[in-house]
Every structure is written in structure tokens, then in C-alpha cells.
Amino acid sequence: MTKIVIRFLVFDETNLEHIKKHNVTRVEVEKIGKDFLYHRKTHTGRYLVVGRVGSRIITMVFRKETMGKYYLVTARDASKKERRDLNEKEK
Secondary structure, three states, X not given: OOOOXXXXXXXXXXXXXXXXXXXXXXXXXXXXXXXXXXXXXXXXOOEEEEEEEOOEEEEEEEEEEEOOEEEEEEEEEOOHHHHHHHHHHHO
């Protein structure tokens, strides 16, 4: 699996409003972007990233803009499957 390194996150009014609907903050996204636990490439070529902020497990979807620069598509609480996948990776 390709390792991704997020050096810069792109935020705009659209994605900030969208993650607000999922009760996720920009600060949470930035924390996970710096130190995520699991990632994979989606069938659409985006990246799904899972990480923890405190006891909360959050899934984020990014689109690669340039090397190290990613646009946040969405962020939400992780699904049961994503939590299971994370637990498997942590073992």
C-alpha cells in the first residue's frame, strides 16, 4: 500500500459546511491528518483515512491535489466496518 503524507489540507466553505453537518471540526480533521492510523485508496481514486481524536474514531475522504496537498471531501464518524478494519490494523 502506498504511504500518503499529508503536508497541506485544503479547506473551503463547501467542505467546512459539509463536515459541520457530521459534527466534525476543522481541528479534528487537522489532528487526524497529521497522525492517522489507517488509509486506503477508494474505487474512485480518492483516499479514505481513519484516525482517532480522543475516544472518537473519524473517517475522512481526501482528493489528492498535488504531492502532499489534499482536498478534504468529507469527514464523519467511522462506520462499524471501518472500526473493525482499524482494530485489525492496530493488532
